[in-house]
Amino acid sequence: MIKAFVLIVVDPAETQSVFDSLQGVDGISEVYQVMGPYDIVAVIEAPSITQVPALISQHIRVVEGIESTTTCVTFPDS
Structure with a gap:
């Protein structure tokens, strides 16, 4: 699982x-409201890294009011 x-x-x-x-x-x-340069942090989980871009573009970036996103992918468990 990719986070x-x-x-x-x-x-x-x-x-x-x-x-x-x-x-x-x-x-x-998970979804959090935060203080600082970002307003919200969403934690996403996907079976593979190839599914992450679609999840972001189809379910996050389309939400009205979002101005920009930056994604940080974790390293897989060793």
């Missing part, structure tokens, strides 16, 4: 709406 952290910048007026929209999305295991 990745998606660091999300959101329109300030849409933070709660984006947070609510991301909860319960298939493949997103």
Whole structure:
């Protein structure tokens, strides 16, 4: 299983709406509102790295209010 952290910048007026929209999305295991250069961190899990881009583009980037994302993929367990 591949885990990745998606660091999300959101329109300030849409933070709660984006947070609510991301909860319960298939493949997103955790969602946090955070302080700093990013507004939300979503933790995604996928069976393989090849599925990560589709999950981000089809289920995260399409949410209204998201301005940008940065994805950090973890190293697989050794």
